[in-house]
Amino acid sequence: MNKPLFQIVFENGEVFNGGDYQNTKWLEIPTDKKIRSLFYLLPTGDYLGLGGYERFYHFIECTEDLNGDKAGLKNLEFAYIIGQKKEYTTIYQIDLKNGCINLKNIKNDEKFVTKLNPDGWR
């Protein structure tokens, strides 16, 4: 059985399961419930566990070539799972081609954060 891309545990103990890379179900996460912890599936099959954040964000970065040997294919490049506290935002950038994870902490007012589509925060 395929593992869900992520699993959300809300403060009230309820659980929400994500989908897969093509249909992540991120925007289906209820916005009226506070997230206690988030477990995100890594290419290794293990889960990255995050907790203690005020809110979370997630997106997939892909490329689509207009020509060449991979033209027309949706190439999955990175998954981003982001947790935000009062002043700092923690970004986990997961390279979907080699499984490497880059971790970065930035201030909440940095352009990367402020330019994100606000509809994606949960």
Added chain:
Amino acid sequence: MATALLVRVNYVDATHEYVGHNADYITMDLTNDYLIWSKLLADLMTHEPTSDELNAAAEIIDPAVNVIVAKCLLMDYSHNVGGSYYTHLVKGMSENEKYVFCFSFDGPTATEPQLEAWDSSAHTTYVKNVLGAGYPANSMLKGICTTISLPGDGWPGIALAGGSNVILLNNGSGALTVAKDLYANLKIVIPAAYVTPAAETFVKTIRYTYF
């Protein structure tokens, strides 16, 4: 579901946006269709151009002035638009026109979509002559976002190469909150007396995000 992208080219009237003028555009089958930049290649060819035909129709380096490659044509593998034609001239390419290359997203994105150019589908190098031979600022491929406004006469554009010299397709306004058509214009400018004649392929790619 993940936000999807369709790439369209205007082959009728570059003053017409896609909405309301769908018939002015051909949606590219990215697996089989491709763009050709050429000086002389004919519009409405009834076969796929051969290498001989492409080379015979190529733009020539000028010893004294920069040359803008005269035409961009869509090679339409299905050849089922307006007859049985394999080539369609892209209208407005390199000109002061807004609705030339259209990138249609059917849903929101987390960040702003961007257009990039690379040597190959590996997206790791940009050492081909057309992409500046390792110096992105020297790339002959110029692009400009026209989602909001006309590019202007003689628009200089951004030299496209690699992951830094890119076009933000929403005019720098950020992520898409809803489905939207974004536009760009492109051209290839060959520097005067460029020392390395070549007929090169390069990969144009759209980098975008979804939830």
